[in-house]
Amino acid sequence: MTDECGAPDSSCDEVLREVATYLDGELTDAEAGKVVEHLGDCPPCKDRADLEACVKDLLRSRCADSAPPALIARLEAFIGQQTGA
Numbered sequence: 001m002t003d004e005c006g007a008p009d010s011s012c013d014e015v016l017r018e019v020a021t022y023l024d025g026e027l028t029d030a031e032a033g034k035v036v037e038h039l040g041d042c043p044p045c046k047d048r049a050d051l052e053a054c055v056k057d058l059l060r061s062r063c064a065d066s067a068p069p070a071l072i073a074r075l076e077a078f079i080g081q082q083t084g085a
């Protein structure tokens with residue numbers, strides 16, 4: 001576990017692990033604030049967070065069949081990154 005304050009890049013892994021919890025609304029205000037702040041400064045993490053939000057929406061609504069092919073491709077790439085790391 002790393003905790004390098006002031007070095008946004010170093011906390012990407014930590015933020016990405018917390019994104020799912022953040023999207024579930026289960027982080028404290030302080031924790032959520034750190035995630036939001038990081039996402040504001042880190043487009044790659046913001047993109048991951050957006051994709052994760054899409055995945056959650058799809059899983060909740062179970063309307064994956066109606067998702068645009070481009071989105072499906074991005075999600076598959078996203079999932080591959082998550083499981084292949």
Ligand SMILES: [Zn+2]
Nearest residue numbers: 011012042045
């Ligand atoms: Zn990041």
